[in-house]
Amino acid sequence: MKSFAIVAAALTLPLVLLAADPAQPSALTAHPAQPSTSVLVVEVTPEHGPRLVIPVPYIVVRAGVALAPRHIRQIPVPGLAPHMDDLHRALATLQDTPDGVFVEIEGPDEHVVVEKRDGALRVVVLDGDHTRVQAVLPFSLLASARNAFDGETTSLHTGALVRALRDAPRGPLVHLLDGGTEVEIRAW
Amino acid sequence: MRARNMKGRNMAATGLLAASMAVFALPALPAEAQEAHWLHVRVEEPGETRVSMNLPLALVEIGLDMADRHVMQGKGTHWGPEGKVSVADLRRMWTELETVGDADFVEIQDGDTHVHVSRRGDQVLMRIDEGLKTRIRMEMPTAVVQTMLGTEGEGLNLRDAVRELARSGSRDILEVQDGETTVRIWIGASGEAR
The missing domain is CATH 1.20.5 (Single alpha-helices involved in coiled-coils or other helix-helix interfaces)
Known part of the structure; x- marks a missing residue:
């Protein structure tokens, strides 16, 4: 039993160390009032066949990113650098703006809505009866994701993006319906 | 008692x-x-598409600022059939027109087409009619035109013009009717369309 505990600790410790970020407060101390995301639930409902519900612990996602090759950990986006200040300003403006529908496009078979509601930017795209995309981008997530861009290397740090996920409020983030297949990703 | x-x-x-x-x-x-804080755009094509946009003017300012720095890159804006009319030319024309007061600046009648640009009080008005099918109406406060043209440089001062427009209060800016398609642009104090 003792040797099992040592093996378990030996296996878990690197993951915890990889997940720990000295620049950020730990998940235990940060945002005490708002529970941080601990699991991402991926739910796939195919047109035929069984429904799959895959809970992915947040720590595994972080560890996976930390172990990924450099070109995945740092994605170069030099074109983003000149726009960062404007993006920050736009985000701050949107945060201060009252809830409402910003854009709505209705066609014979299409419907697109971009709105701000309950502290999140929500995008809904319906194309006929068989395609539906719903994305919820909480402002807390977007604000945290701002730190993912490194101005010196003009690259996007995937690890920081994943760290931002920790601040996402619990609930659905993405919902896709393509044909008969439905995919939903929830933060939990 | x-x-x-x-x-x-x-x-x-x-x-x-x-x-x-x-x-x-x-x-x-x-x-x-x-004071207006929202830009509203409606485009309606009966039976086809309906577009509704309600954008905070502060966001529009940021967008124009970005366009100015990254798309225009300080290059001058030119108009006219051969792009020979510069912002400086427009500014000079505007300075002359400003002193005139109420006036009809342009009146063109060409067959079914009627173009009329005038100043009435503190408004610049534009009316274009092409037969019975096309109808365009635009109203712009003179202070906005003045701010947009600025005092120097070859670019339009769009960001400050938007601020000036916001100060001018809720108003219709543009109405276009082309056949059954209608476009309406206006600014208002609330995010909800009236």
Whole structure:
């Protein structure tokens, strides 16, 4: 039993160390009032066949990113650098703006809505009866994701993006319906 | 009885004071309440597409700022059939027109097409009619045109023009009717379309 505990600790410790970020407060101390995301639930409902519900612990996602090759950990986006200040300003403006529908496009078979509601930017795209995309981008997530861009290397740090996920409020983030297949990703 | 009369007089005095304060406060209210914060766009093609946009003017300012720095890159804007009319030319023309006061600047009648650009008070008005099918109406405060043209440089000062437009209060800016398609652009104080 003792040797099992040592093996378990030996296996878990690197993951915890990889997940720990000295620049950020730990998940235990940060945002005490708002529970941080601990699991991402991926739910796939195919047109035929069984429904799959895959809970992915947040720590595994972080560890996976930390172990990924450099070109995945740092994605170069030099074109983003000149726009960062404007993006920050736009985000701050949107945060201060009252809830409402910003854009709505209705066609014979299409419907697109971009709105701000309950502290999140929500995008809904319906194309006929068989395609539906719903994305919820909480402002807390977007604000945290701002730190993912490194101005010196003009690259996007995937690890920081994943760290931002920790601040996402619990609930659905993405919902896709393509044909008969439905995919939903929830933060939990 | 006397106490009741005193109480009545006090209430009347308080009411009068409140009414006076309300009357004095009223002129200050519209200026604060009328400032526009939202740009609204509606495009409707019956049976086809309906587009509705409600954007905070502060966001529009940021967008124009980005376009100015990254798309225009300080290059001058030119108009006219061969792109020979510069912002400086427009500014000179505007300076001359400003002193004229109310006037009809342009009047063109060509077959079914009628173009009319004029100034009435503090508004620049544009009307274009092509037969019975196409109808365009645009209204712009002169202060916005003045700000947009600025005092120097070869670019349009769009960001400050948007601020000036917001200060001018809720108003219709553009209405286009082309066949069954209608476009309407206006600014308002609220994010909800009226």
